[in-house]
Amino acid sequence: MLGHRVTENYDVVIVGGGIVGAACAAELSGARLRILVIDAGRVGCGTTGASMGHIVVMDDSEALLNLTAFSRELWLRLAKDSASACEYLPCGTLWVAADAEEMDVVYQKAKNYEEHDIAVEVLDHKSLYQYEPNLAQGLAGGLRVVGDCVIYPPNCAALLLQGIEVRENCNVCQISDNLVSLENGSEIRAEFIVNAAGAAAPKLTAELPVEPRKGHLVITARYPGFCQHQIVELGYLKSVQKMEKESVAFNIQPRPSGQYLIGSSREFAGWDDSINRNLVNRMLTRACDYMPALKEMFAIRTWFGYRPAPMLSCPPPRLASGDAGAGESKNGGDKLPIIGNWPKVKGLYIAAGHEGLGITTSLGTARLLAAEILGQPPPIDPAPYRPSRLFRENK
């Protein structure tokens, strides 16, 4: 039989020690609150540990641009103080345009970024190859987003959690009014509870519209100097926004070790835990289309993670930068993370649904959430991310 029930008390319990939970804990830690972070596994063992760590400003919508730009600013500050712990690489992003049509998207995006004070450089055919000579011949040009960078997510999660009480290998089985119930039968009372359980968040908060969207990565052996930027095909935007069952887009990231991470795949396959070889093949073929010399390289490992995809049934947002695959989104709603008070459970706050941008947006998320919990003025307009929008739009 279960032993006696232990009841502990904290001011804040954060469920999930991924990058989002870690950032929230760090943000609240200045406020003299007793904080506990709980993770079913180890810190960073979830999607955070499987991801790329590209810190990128995205302009799909005004709200996404605001959150990613604000978050990038916070990352640059953090990385400045702890560059080596974060494995910070200020490599920028290079969006590659394959043809004239995609060049039009480049011009639109450049305009949009510039209007928001994000430094960019439009690259014609020639300057594209000056930056990245290993790209395939015949591409039209690109857009270089200078201030984007790369960090190593699991290290950053650990860094953010320094000095904070963390309980690992501890499974939360229920969150109710001011109460966190653990699998071992004990309970924790808390004034504030944050559900930052990533793609598993709906298991603890029913009605939370988040689903796992699986993505694979491949890492190569070391080939220092092969590419200088995080390079992404512009078609990536279409891959993200399409709600197709499976899609791939070319995405490569240089690591400080001289290795390269190659992505990306997107797939709705529930919690399926096997490598989808067919999809990995498609992903690598796509990568070799853009960088043929990859064919000669060794891949040393393949893995996958589950992006916590928000599945809102509200209409897609107006795209700030014109069409980059807008209208493709059938069921995608506004594609924004869900951040803030959850009105149906006392003391509960949500920080989930960050899909493929959660490393980037974790720091901005934490600022927004901390401001709400501590009753401080929000750093950016919190309304687009609030859980309350779900109830409004689902009516």
Add this chain to the structure above:
Amino acid sequence: MMKKITVKVNDKSVVVPEGVTVAAAVYMAGETAFRKSVSGQLRSPVCGMGICYECRVQIDNQPHQLACRQLCREGMEIRTL
């Protein structure tokens, strides 16, 4: 008499019997470290059969070749670390 061939290991010429692996030639040249790990540790062959990837060297300008899985060819240029 076994036929001999000449290969270069880190610019040094070594004469080896035909049919030996690149790994054997590296050892015959007096080298014991084949590659460096990301953290700078020295590594050398472990499995000898293409599984562990610890024996990677550069062969004729191609990085990350498995020394245990390739036979020496006349004039081959091998580079360790």
